Amino acid sequence: xxxxxxxxxxxxxxxxxxxxxxxxxxxxxxxxxxxxxxxxxxxxxxxxxxxxxxxxxxxxxxxxxxxxxxxxxxxxxxxxxxxxxxxxxxxxxxxxxxxxxxxxxxxxxxxxx
Amino acid sequence: xxxxxxxxxxxxxxxxxxxxxxxxxxxxxxxxxxxxxxxxxxxxxxxxxxxxxxxxxxxxxxxxxxxxxxxxxxxxxxxxxxxxxxxxxxxxxxxxxxxxxxxxxxxxxxxx
Numbered sequence: 001x002x003x004x005x006x007x008x009x010x011x012x013x014x015x016x017x018x019x020x021x022x023x024x025x026x027x028x029x030x031x032x033x034x035x036x037x038x039x040x041x042x043x044x045x046x047x048x049x050x051x052x053x054x055x056x057x058x059x060x061x062x063x064x065x066x067x068x069x070x071x072x073x074x075x076x077x078x079x080x081x082x083x084x085x086x087x088x089x090x091x092x093x094x095x096x097x098x099x100x101x102x103x104x105x106x107x108x109x110x111x112x113x
Numbered sequence: 114x115x116x117x118x119x120x121x122x123x124x125x126x127x128x129x130x131x132x133x134x135x136x137x138x139x140x141x142x143x144x145x146x147x148x149x150x151x152x153x154x155x156x157x158x159x160x161x162x163x164x165x166x167x168x169x170x171x172x173x174x175x176x177x178x179x180x181x182x183x184x185x186x187x188x189x190x191x192x193x194x195x196x197x198x199x200x201x202x203x204x205x206x207x208x209x210x211x212x213x214x215x216x217x218x219x220x221x222x223x224x225x
Contacts, residue, residue, distance in 0.1 A: 033212065040121070042200070042217035043157070058212065090156055100145050100204050102213060104156035 002026055004105035006091050012111045013081045021076040021108050023091030031094050032074040033058075033102065034066060036087040043090065049074055050096075081112045116140055117216035119201050125222045130191050134219045136201030137183045143214075145204040146177055148186050150197045151218065157200055160186075191223045 004025045013019060025032065030051045035043040045058030049068040063085060065077045074093075078085060088109050092102040119136045126132045138146075146163035161168065163175040163184050174187040184201055201216035 035215075040217055042115075042117070043215040045212050045214075048212055100147070100162075100213070101159045104158070106156055107154075 004091055004093055004103050006089075006105035006108050008108060009106065010109050012113065013078075014113055015082060017081050018077065018079050019081065020078075021089055021091075021110075022073070023075065023105055024073045025091075025093040025103070025105075026072065027093060027095070027103065028071070029093035029095045029103075030071070031096050032068065033092045033094075034064075034074070034076045035090045035092065036060065036085075037090060037107075038087050046076065046089075078110075081110075083112045086110060086112045114139055115216070116205070116214045117201055117203055119199075119216040119219045121217060121219060123220040123222050125224060126191055127224055128191055128193060130223075131187065131189050132191055132221065133188075134186045134199055134201075134221075135183055136185070136216055136219075137181075138201075138203050138214075139182070140203070140205050140214075141182070143182075143203040143205050146175075146184050147202040147204075147213070148173075148175060148184075149200040149202050149215075151200055152197050157215075160199070188221075191221075193223050193225060196221055196223045 007022045033048040034046040047066040049055045052071045091105040094102045148160040149157040150160045151157040167176040172189045176185045198218040200218045
């Protein structure tokens with residue numbers, strides 16, 4: 001049982017490049033989330049998916065798109081990366097029918113130059 | 114104003130000390146409360162939920178004061194392994210599908 005996995009672990013992009021961050025969970029959770037964490041800011045919600053086939057904006061969605069490919073996978077896309085998107089990105093999942101506990105992946109450290 | 118505010122620290126304490134962190138939240142619609150622990154360059158993990166009556170898990174005690182809108186975490190007999198950042202987390206009613214709001218964390222460094 002791997003829990004929540006994320007790829008890649010590290011990435012360096014140039015301004016204007018695009019990339020997709022991948023996230024998968026094997027806990028059969030319905031809800032999945034993407035957060036970014038910046039120094040002094042705490043984790044901020046980018047997008048979430050309450051269930052397969054649905055996605056909703058969180059606190060800081062600008063510059064990002066998401067896809068809930070199936071129940072297991074939830075990807076985050078940066079279409080045109082900007083230096084302000086330099087951050088650590090965490091994916092999380094939960095089963096809202098059971099508890100509020102969110103399980104996090106190990107994170108992706110992204111630097112945009 | 115941030116939804117969840119914490120003293121960033123760091124709190125530097127010797128092994129065996131008792132240390133307490135406080136956290137305040139601004140949204141009265143907050144309905145569930147948690148402490149998460151985050152080790153350096155790692156993902157957050159749930160430490161404990163916080164219940165209205167207060168709750169204890171070994172050396173850790175969490176308390177909630179709804180009237181004053183603050184949450185506390187007390188760590189007794191600190192260990193070196195307690196060194197981490199402690200995140201105060203709330204779930205706000207109506208925010209959507211149990212999305213959580215995180216404080217920016219309080220860093221604890223336990224010294225030998």
